[in-house]
Structures are given as C-alpha cells and as structure tokens.
Amino acid sequence: MIKFERFTLDNGLRVILHFDPSTPLVAVNTLYDVGARDEDPDHTGFAHLFEHLMFEGSKHIPDYDHELQLAGGENNAFTNNDITNYYLTLPAQNLETALWLESDRMMELAFSEEKLHIQKNIVTEEFRQTFLDQPYGDVMALLRSLVYQVHPYKWSTIGKDIQHISRVTLPQVKDFFYRFYRPNNAIVSIAGNIDMETTRKLVEKWFADIEPGESIVRNLPPEPAQNAKRELTVEKDVPFDEVYLAFHTGTRLDRSFYITDLITDILAGGRSSRMMENLVRKKKIFSEANAFISGSIDTGFLVLTGKIHKGNDVQDALEMLWEEINDLSNHLIDPYELQKVINKTETSNVFSQTGVLPKAMNLAYYELLGDANLINSQDQTYFTISQDDVLQTCKEIFKPSRTNILKYLSNH
Amino acid sequence: MHFKDRAIAPDVTIADHVGFLTKPVKKLLYDKIPVYFLKGGDREIVKIEVVFPFGSYHQKKPLQAFTAANMLKNGTINKSSSQINKAWDFMGSSLQVDAQKDLISVGFFCLAKYLPEAIDLLTEILTEPSFPEEELELFLRNRQQKFLIDLEKVSYVARSQFAGLLYGYDHPYGTFLKSENFEMIHRDDILDYYNRFIQADRCMMFVAGNFPDNTEELLENKMKPFSLHTSASANGIDIPVIQPIHGKHSISKSNASQSSVRIGKIAINRTHPDFHKLSLTNTLLGGYFGSRLMQNIRQNKGFTYGIHSGLVTLIHSSYFFITSQIGKQVVDQAIPEIYEELKKLRTQPVSEGEILMLKNYLAGNFLRMFDGPFAQIQRWKEIIMFDQKPSYYTDFLKTLKNIKSDDFREIAEKHLHEEQMTELVVG
Numbered sequence: 013m014i015k016f017e018r019f020t021l022d023n024g025l026r027v028i029l030h031f032d033p034s035t036p037l038v039a040v041n042t043l044y045d046v047g048a049r050d051e052d053p054d055h056t057g058f059a060h061l062f063e064h065l066m067f068e069g070s071k072h073i074p075d076y077d078h079e080l081q082l083a084g085g086e087n088n089a090f091t092n093n094d095i096t097n098y099y100l101t102l103p104a105q106n107l108e109t110a111l112w113l114e115s116d117r118m119m120e121l122a123f124s125e126e127k128l129h130i131q132k133n134i135v136t137e138e139f140r141q142t143f144l145d146q147p148y149g150d151v152m153a154l155l156r157s158l159v160y161q162v163h164p165y166k167w168s169t170i171g172k173d174i175q176h177i178s179r180v181t182l183p184q185v186k187d188f189f190y191r192f193y194r195p196n197n198a199i200v201s202i203a204g205n206i207d208m209e210t211t212r213k214l215v216e217k218w219f220a221d222i223e224p225g226e227s228i229v230r231n232l233p234p235e236p237a238q239n240a241k242r243e244l245t246v247e248k249d250v251p252f253d254e255v256y257l258a259f260h261t262g263t264r265l266d267r268s269f270y271i272t273d274l275i276t277d278i279l280a281g282g283r284s285s286r287m288m289e290n291l292v293r294k295k296k297i298f299s300e301a302n303a304f305i306s307g308s309i310d311t312g313f314l315v316l317t318g319k320i321h322k323g324n325d326v327q328d329a330l331e332m333l334w335e336e337i338n339d340l341s342n343h344l345i346d347p348y349e350l351q352k353v354i355n356k357t358e359t360s361n362v363f364s365q366t367g368v369l370p371k372a373m374n375l376a377y378y379e380l381l382g383d384a385n386l387i388n389s390q391d392q393t394y395f396t397i398s399q400d401d402v403l404q405t406c407k408e409i410f411k412p413s414r415t416n417i418l419k420y421l422s423n424h
Numbered sequence: 425m426h427f428k429d430r431a432i433a434p435d436v437t438i439a440d441h442v443g444f445l446t447k448p449v450k451k452l453l454y455d456k457i458p459v460y461f462l463k464g465g466d467r468e469i470v471k472i473e474v475v476f477p478f479g480s481y482h483q484k485k486p487l488q489a490f491t492a493a494n495m496l497k498n499g500t501i502n503k504s505s506s507q508i509n510k511a512w513d514f515m516g517s518s519l520q521v522d523a524q525k526d527l528i529s530v531g532f533f534c535l536a537k538y539l540p541e542a543i544d545l546l547t548e549i550l551t552e553p554s555f556p557e558e559e560l561e562l563f564l565r566n567r568q569q570k571f572l573i574d575l576e577k578v579s580y581v582a583r584s585q586f587a588g589l590l591y592g593y594d595h596p597y598g599t600f601l602k603s604e605n606f607e608m609i610h611r612d613d614i615l616d617y618y619n620r621f622i623q624a625d626r627c628m629m630f631v632a633g634n635f636p637d638n639t640e641e642l643l644e645n646k647m648k649p650f651s652l653h654t655s656a657s658a659n660g661i662d663i664p665v666i667q668p669i670h671g672k673h674s675i676s677k678s679n680a681s682q683s684s685v686r687i688g689k690i691a692i693n694r695t696h697p698d699f700h701k702l703s704l705t706n707t708l709l710g711g712y713f714g715s716r717l718m719q720n721i722r723q724n725k726g727f728t729y730g731i732h733s734g735l736v737t738l739i740h741s742s743y744f745f746i747t748s749q750i751g752k753q754v755v756d757q758a759i760p761e762i763y764e765e766l767k768k769l770r771t772q773p774v775s776e777g778e779i780l781m782l783k784n785y786l787a788g789n790f791l792r793m794f795d796g797p798f799a800q801i802q803r804w805k806e807i808i809m810f811d812q813k814p815s816y817y818t819d820f821l822k823t824l825k826n827i828k829s830d831d832f833r834e835i836a837e838k839h840l841h842e843e844q845m846t847e848l849v850v851g
Contacts, residue, residue, distance in 0.1 A: 321569065
C-alpha cells in the first residue's frame with residue numbers, strides 16, 4: 013500500500029507527496045498534460061522539441077543541468093503521444109533546489125534563437141539515431157499511419173517529417189509554452205525521504221505565485237470505428253521480413269484496457285506464452301514474436317508481430333497469427349493460464365512500487381488518469397478479470413474487417 | 425522560509441558519510457558455496473543470483489559460454505523446456521541468464537511467497553540440464569537472426585570491432601562474432617563448458633531483498649544436489665597476448681546517415697592505485713551530462729544526440745573509450761573537437777567550479793548507485809568479483825573529496841594521452 017497526500021494550489025497545480033524513509037533520496041516528477049496528440053498536423057514533433065528546450069534556461073536560471081548537478085541530482089524527460097514528463101532524483105536534503113528549478117522553468121523560459129537552432133540539430137540527430145539508422149526504426153510510425161486515419165495518434169512523437177522541426181519558429185515556441193506549460197496543466201509528484209509538512213510549504217513557496225493559463229479543452233477528433241481491412245506493404249533495407257497485425261482497442265480508462273493487457277501477455281508475455289510456444293518453438297516460423305498494447309489515453313491499439321525466418325512466406329506467417337487469434341476468440345482460456353498472466357502482472361505491479369522514481373512517476377501519471385490511488389487499486393482490477401472477460405474482449409477486438417496489416421519486407 | 429529570490433539558488437548540502445552502505449552477510453553453504461545475504465526493501469521481493477566467475481574469456485570457441493549458459497533453462501532430465509518456461513511464468517518470474525566475458529550469472533527475481541518453488545527449479549536447472557539437440561538448434565538459429573540484425577547497426581559494429589582493435593582479434597576480449605559461428609557450436613561444446621565451469625565449486629551466490637528469515641535454511645535444504653556437482657579440470661586454455669592494432673580505422677556503411685565513432689585505449693585495472701582518479705577524470709570528460717564532451721559536442725555544437733566516455737573494467741584488463749553517433753555531414757568537424765578535449769585535459773587546469781560540480785554530482789550519484797537492496801548487492805558483487813577490499817567504495821569517496829586540479833592533468837598525461845588513442849569510425 014503506497015500512502016500519499018494530495019492537494020491543489022490556487023493556480024491549479026496538482027501536487028502529490030509520498031514519504032519513503034528507506035532511501036536518502038527524493039524523486040520529483042513533473043508531468044505536463046501535453047503530448048504529440050496536441051500538435052498541429054503541420055508542426056509534428058513539436059512537443060518533443062519543446063521538451064529539449066525546457067533544459068535550455070529559464071528566466072532566472074541560465075543552466076538547469078548545472079544547478080541540478082551541483083545539488084547532486086540527475087534528471088531526464090520523455091515525450092509521448094499523450095504527455096511530456098520530466099523527472100529527477102537528488103539527495104533528499106536538497107529537495108528545495110529541485111523545486112526552485114522546476115518552478116522557474118514553469119514560470120518563464122529564457123527563449124533564444126541560438127538555443128532553438130542547436131536543439132533542432134540535436135533532435136535531427138536523435139531522429140537519425142533512433143529512427144532512420146535503426147533497422148525497422150520506422151515501424152511504429154508506419155503502424156500509426158495505418159491504424160489512425162483521423163486522430164492525431166497517426167503521427168509519432170518524433171514527428172512525421174523532420175522538416176517540420178526545421179521550420180519551427182521562436183514565436184511558435186513561446187505560444188506553445190504559455191498555452192500548455194501552465195500550473196493548471198501540470199502535476200508535480202514528490203516521493204522520498206521528506207517531511208510532508210515542510211515539503212508542502214516548500215511547494216507553496218516556489219509554485220504558488222506562478223500565473224495559471226487558460227484552461228485547455230481538448231477537442232480531438234475521435235478515431236471512427238474501422239469498417240474495412242487496411243494493408244500496407246513496404247520494402248526496406250533490412251535483413252528479414254516482419255509482419256504486424258494491429259487492432260483498435262478501447263481507451264486507457266476502459267476496463268477493457270486491463271483485459272487487453274492480459275491478452276497480450278497470454279499471447280507473448282514470457283517464454284511459455286502462446287506465440288513463443290507455438291510460433292517460435294513449435295512451428296519455427298518466427299525468430300522473435302511479440303504482442304503489445306499502445307497504452308495510450310485515447311483509443312489505443314493492440315499489435316501482434318513476428319520476425320520471419322528466411323525461406324518462410326509472409327502470408328503463412330499471417331495465417332499462423334490468425335490461428336492464435338481465432339483460438340483465443342473461440343475458446344475459453346484455461347484457468348491456469350489466466351492465473352499465470354495475472355501472477356505476472358502482480359509481480360510487475362510490485363516492482364513498479366519499488367524505488368522512489370517509479371513511484372513518483374506512476375503517482376503523477378495515475379493522477380492524470382483521474383486518481384493517483386490507481387497505484388494501489390490496479391492490482392484488484394486485474395484479479396477480477398475472468399475467462400469470459402478475455403473471450404468477450406477478444407471477440408470484440410479481433411475482427412477481420414478491423415484488421416490493419418503491415419508487411420515490412422526485406423529487399424535483400 | 426517564505427523569503428525567496430529566484431535568482432539565488434537554495435542552499436545545497438552534500439553528505440560525505442557512508443552510513444547507508446549495508447554490507448552483505450557472508451555464509452558458506454555446505455562448507456563450499458559462498459552466499460552473500462543483503463536484506464532490505466519493504467516489498468516482498470527477492471533476488472537470487474548464482475555467479476560463476478567465468479565467461480567467454482575461458483571458452484574454446486566462439487559462443488560456447490553464451491550458449492551453455494542460455495541453454496541451462498531449455499530442458500532438464502525430467503522437464504521439457506516448455507514445462508520449465510511455464511513454471512517460471514506461473515510464479516510471475518523468469519530465469520535471467522547473463523553471459524559476459526568474465527562472468528556467467530543465473531538468477532531470478534520473485535515474490536517471496538514463491539521462493540521455495542523457485543529455488544527448487546533453479547537447483548534442477550543447474551544440476552540436471554539435458555541440453556536437448558533440438559532446443560540447441562532452435563536457440564542458435566534464432567540468435568543468429570538477431571545477430572544479423574545487430575550487424576546492421578553502426579553502433580553494434582563499432583562496439584564489437586573496437587574491442588578487436590584494442591586487444592587483437594585472437595584475444596578473448598577482442599574476438600567478435602561471425603554468422604558462421606552460430607553453425608559451429610555443438611552439444612559436446614556445451615557439455616564441455618558446463619562440466620568445467622558451471623559447477624558448484626566454481627560459483628558464489630547473492631541473495632538480496634526482503635527475503636524470509638528461513639531463506640538460508642531453504643537453500644541448505646534444497647540446493648544439496650547442486651552442491652555435489654564439482655567441476656572437471658579447467659586446464660587447457662592458452663590466453664594469447666594482447667596484440668593491439670593501433671591507429672585510425674574506418675568501416676564504410678553507405679546507407680547510414682550517421683557515423684558511429686569510437687576512440688579509446690587499454691587502461692589500468694581496477695586494482696591500480698590511480699584507478700579512482702582515472703575514473704573521476706573519465707567522468708569529468710564524458711561520464712555525465714555536465715561533462716566536457718557532452719557540453720561541447722552536443723550542447724554547444726549540436727553535432728550529436730549524445731556522446732559519452734567510459735571505462736570497461738574486465739578481470740584481466742580494462743579499457744577506456746569515447747563513443748558517439750554523429751551526423752555524417754559533421755563528423756569531420758566533431759572528431760578533432762574530441763581530440764582537443766583530450767588534449768585540454770592534460771594541458772589545462774580544471775576550474776574550481778567544474779571540480780565542485782563533479783564532486784557534488786558524484787556524491788549524489790553515489791546515493792543512487794546504492795539505493796535499495798538490489799542496487800547494493802550489485803555493487804558488492806563487483807567488489808567480490810574483482811577480489812577487492814571492502815574499503816573500495818570508501819576509498820573512492822576519499823579520492824573524490826580530495827581530488828585537485830593537478831590530479832586531473834597528471835592522470836590525463838599518464839593514462840589518456842590523445843596520441844595513444846585508437847580510433848574507429850563506422851558509417
């Protein structure tokens with residue numbers, strides 16, 4: 013059981029505090045409710061570029077990293093389609109330094125043309141390193157463009173075209189900041205060896221005087237239900253063929269999220285999973301197989317994929333994936349098998365409650381979803397999932413008319 | 425408390441005590457196997473790891489150690505690979521196998537309630553592996569495919585080839601894999617390695633986490649069959665001398681948009697009196713975000729997404745390296761900057777401000793390195809593996825506290841001279 017306190021400042025900033033005496037450290041996680049889904053279709057990759065700019069100096073502090081390192085701290089950040097998340101750890105007695113740093117860059121950034129220019133170059137190199145020069149590096153981008161026709165999930169966080177990044181201007185950066193990087197659009201969670209009362213006062217001291225922004229009403233076009241199969245075939249400079257099958261799922265807040273999570277574990281979570289046992293070990297069609305959910309807040313998707321051994325046909329591979337899907341959609345799974353994947357989830361939930369950084373990150377994210385206490389209650393939701401839940405959800409999701417097929421072929 | 429001036433940083437204190445260092449308790453299992461227990465954490469998670477201080481360094485042919493270690497889980501006399509996999513998964517756990525140059529490790533994390541069953545299964549896997557032919561073939565075929573994909577990455581090629589340049593391609597630290605190696609490993613090779621090295625008299629164990637009080641007893645009761653296994657003679661390994669291939673090298677990969685750059689040299693070992701100082705000099709140069717390489721090549725010039733330097737410490741040797749993936753259009757500008765940073769290190773003093781930042785960052789980082797029982801046991805494992813004194817970490821903190829500007833120059837002159845570097849560019 014993770015105990016925590018939460019409160020909201022007058023400017024709308026949501027704050028969560030968790031005391032953990034087992035460590036000399038404290039973790040501070042600052043989540044901004046803005047991601048790639050909030051970008052203009054002609055300026056994709058913006059939220060992620062902006063994440064980089066958050067480290068390039070704020071009104072009173074020219075070098076964020078310098079000050080944090082002086083306090084013994086270390087930090088990082090990530091952007092995904094839903095959120096932008098900044099996190100750090102430092103010795104607990106230096107907590108105030110972290111609050112000073114985070115509040116100053118929430119208040120006002122020190123925008124400069126030169127820093128924008130350098131960060132555009134760094135992001136371009138990041139794009140090359142993680143996307144262009146990685147074998148299969150563009151798979152997720154291709155899948156998104158297939159699965160989503162309307163919703164902004166159709167582009168990746170890095171952006172659909174690196175040219176979008178090079179076109180970004182300073183006024184656009186400022187506008188983005190004052191729209192999204194306001195206290196009423198953020199959640200700060202602090203976990204570690206802290207005194208709760210002192211910490212609450214410190215948070216008020218540094219964050220209370222930040223002006224709120226206009227409240228943001230997100231009005232994204234919902235992804236319409238798919239009614240016909242979609243297929244995309246690409247040929248690339250990779251050594252082996254891969255095949256992907258993707259299906260729409262519900263949203264993060266639906267109960268079906270947890271069921272689809274278990275379905276991917278039944279399919280590919282662990283060495284005894286169905287795809288590993290049947291397709292990798294017995295039929296030997298794939299060298300590696302996987303199944304996962306996108307885990308996004310709005311309508312998500314579920315993917316089955318495998319790397320095909322040379323000499324096998326991609327069509328056969330697809331049929332074998334469909335055999336697994338049909339089996340799950342037509343037969344109740346064994347109670348033992350269901351218990352197995354629930355046990356796996358139980359272990360990973362316990363792990364996510366270990367260490368101050370994962371705790372701080374999860375508390376902030378769950379609060380964004382509606383309730384930080386999901387960190388404690390999620391386990392129970394998994395325990396209630398029945399064999400029939402799995403069967404019904406499979407029947408709903410896995411429809412041939414709602415299939416997205418990506419054939420990623422080798423040109424070797 | 426309510427006074428604030430945003431232009432003034434809050435006070436910072438850096439603790440230099442090491443009171444948080446919990447030492448593991450050592451016990452001997454069956455008067456034979458050293459077991460280190462480190463209790464901590466508030467959740468009921470346990471980690472058990474059996475470590476054999478042998479690895480690819482001790483193999484007769486490529487992939488022998490790696491395959492022997494990984495095949496342990498793929499079948500025992502009484503259980504098929506599928507049955508073993510299912511048993512681990514049901515416990516919400518999995519067997520983790522790591523095979524490196526000097527080390528093979530076999531272990532698991534699990535919830536404490538599954539500990540007795542997990543120990544049983546671990547014992548069976550270590551004691552009665554059957555290495556089925558069909559499983560071996562499947563394993564090698566899948567790994568070969570993974571390897572062929574890795575070969576497409578400039579970073580993988582640079583990393584593996586660079587070790588070859590430093591040690592020579594015939595040295596066990598310098599060999600790199602070829603696709604045909606996956607077709608030349610047979611069951612006899614696996615048995616040979618298992619019999620010689622993966623045996624009770626050659627291992628040590630580490631138990632960490634919030635384990636039940638009867639854990640020692642559990643191990644004592646359950647691991648007996650394993651303890652009876654002893655190793656065959658380990659003679660017959662000829663270790664060739666290090667034959668570095670100095671100079672500047674490049675491998676072209678026309679479809680890459682970036683080049684993977686590696687610059688480095690063989691360095692002193694962890695036991696050398698200069699080692700802590702070298703480690704600090706490395707951090708200053710490229711070991712954290714505030715380092716000189718990161719600031720110059722990434723933050724000021726925008727040539728790369730990241731650049732790092734590091735020390736790889738192996739039992740019989742160590743090496744220093746700088747690594748980065750750099751856009752092809754700027755790589756010719758970036759490389760001279762890297763050498764310039766190395767030269768500056770040995771010719772110019774380090775400012776007090778930079779030393780302070782390094783010290784404070786590392787003092788904080790030290791807390792992160794020891795945060796929680798699993799991080800702590802990892803640190804002690806390193807000490808024990810390298811046969812070093814328990815004072816290793818307190819010595820490090822002393823060195824950190826006392827290091828001066830001249831020390832960096834002296835160390836760089838002795839150990840990191842830019843003219844002694846080997847260079848490899850892939851891309």
